[in-house]
Amino acid sequence: MMNKIFITGTDTDAGKTLVATTLLYKAQAQGLSCFGLKPIAAGCEWSYVEQEQEQEQGQWHNDDALFLQAASQPAQSYSVHNPFAFPQAIAPHIAATLNDQTLSVKSVLDACEVGLQQDVDFHLIEGAGGWLVPLNDNETLADLAQQLANKQGYKMVLVVGMKLGCINHALLTQQLILASGLELVGWVANHIDPEMSEQDANFAYLQGHIKAPCLGRIPYSPNIAAKDLIHHIEIPR
Template sequence: MNRTVPSHGFFVTGTDTEIGKTCVSAALLHLFAQAGCRSAGLKPVAAGTGLIDGERINEDVRSLRAAGSLALTDAEVGTLQLDAACAPHIAAALEGRAIDRGAILRASRALAERADVLVVEGVGGFCVPLGADWDTSDLAVDLAMPVVLVVGLRLGCINHALLTAQAIRSRGLRLAGWIGNCVASDMPWSDENVSTLRGWLCRLHGAPCLGVVPRLAQPDAPAVAAHLDGSILRVLLTSSISMITP
């Protein structure tokens, strides 16, 4: 089977879980929509739902759905939504389900046909198991998109970022850029860490810093987007595998 999805967009991954991938993905969708693009978000595997008005809701899926410019359903944005907030293969096993690779690719193709820019948010870090013999790095390869790395700015972030960038490169994928997100408000020498990341990720991978997001009281898509580089659309769109025509 030809796994590659012919699409135009970006795969958003992170140095860990809970470091702001959804906030950044929503901000990217917001920026693309503001630029007049038909933007759509996809969360192929979402683990963790809550009961709201009698309906099981995944907050990440809802955030991406709200930030994009296409009118989509929760099911279109979140291909597989699992109830337990844990590693996805464990959450799937708890429900007696398997994560269907083919279903994810079909959902990706369907959205890619409707959108100018598709933003796909991974789950956890870059190498999270999705089954007995495949993980999120395999999914990124299937999608064949340039990667945007969200770096959770806290102690250890330099090592985590460089290791993740190396893993992305080893899978033959392009690291289009990275975004720092301040997850620790009291991180010592934060500016020095960001400066180091700028130098090393640019030198080793040609990956520019697309923005540094501070701790925000309301980290919604417009608020996060305000802290991203003004040239982000040009940088990302020219990095995309399939260019869109303005």
Template sequence: MAALLVTGSDTDAGKTLITSGLLALARRQGLSTLGLKPVASGSDPTDAGLRNSDALALQAHSHPPVPYTTVNPHAFAPAIAPHLAAREVGITLTLDALSESLREGLALDRDLTLLEGAGGWRVPLNEREDLADLATHLGLPVILVVGLRLGCINHARLTAEAIRADGLRLAGWAGSLVDSSFGLDEALYRDNLATLERTLDAPCLGIVPHLPAGEMATAAADYLVLPES
């Protein structure tokens, strides 16, 4: 099982929940795991430096354990688009620098390595490059996380089209019920899922319901299957 990049149909689509859930599922099956968050904005100051909650979740589900900086080499405090957060501290993110910072983690060659993007597919790194270029540069298959809410079909289809237009394989998609009201009409909810399954033309890795606070990744693993290698 090679490395894959996890992207979302939009921001707050549930990428970290699905990524952590897949890593937790892999651990249940006795596989070694690694979650990477190449760049993260919205990080909090600590005695050890800036720490991002999504990256910490991925670190917690990486086995054998790895240092935080392996998981998240680029952390920024402002909760804004990464290229803008980097600019505020006088840094320009580049594809080459991002790729180099991932070299150590990717060299670990875990059974399952998942790189979680930031926001959606076309989030910029700078004026010329975006995070989608990272997947292209590394030749990574892509997992699409669809935030299940009003408008998700359009967002998911456009993202899947963009992934394929960039010459990458859509290895699968997973739904995350980020808006609990979206599932209140059971028949309509099932119709939406059926439309996604038909139009995305990729394996569905699972549908994760709205989960209560707590060990959400472990709970999410119950609803997921691992992508095929």
């Protein structure tokens, strides 16, 4: 089993969080401890979350990060799962500027130190948006993934949001990952558009051209909980 993976996607709405939480619940079903980390989340609400029968101070919370926290075993306080939480649902580097913060590979790794040190069987990091989402004028999430791979051995998993244009998006993302010398250990087809024509033909093409095993094919499932989808996916090995 691959115990450290970084999840990226073909675009913002590819379904990274659904795949990430499903993988965490899959790990739990196999008797594994697991931890989900979302370093940066944009699009948050101010709220209070109860943790171990004590109410935390009010802070910004993101639904995707809350899903990862809920699917982790054991779960930690919210800020360990999501250290950078911005209220605006916009590109992270812009959101950071609006909130008088600076994002960089170093600042993100420093903020994630506790999360990265979690001693679990299966550790998962979910990126924000797609592969080249900026952190600042000079660095992107790809640079963060590169550091995580080089320093801590993370492998890449690509989530393909199955819709018109996904073949181009998937193959471009794969090309960039492999050109960086990173290991792509799997991909997941997530059916996000029930009206997409020729879904099977698109899936077959991707299966033949992505140079990594398909870990699963998640059906269009807007009202199904991630824990009920674990039979559609496998943890990379």
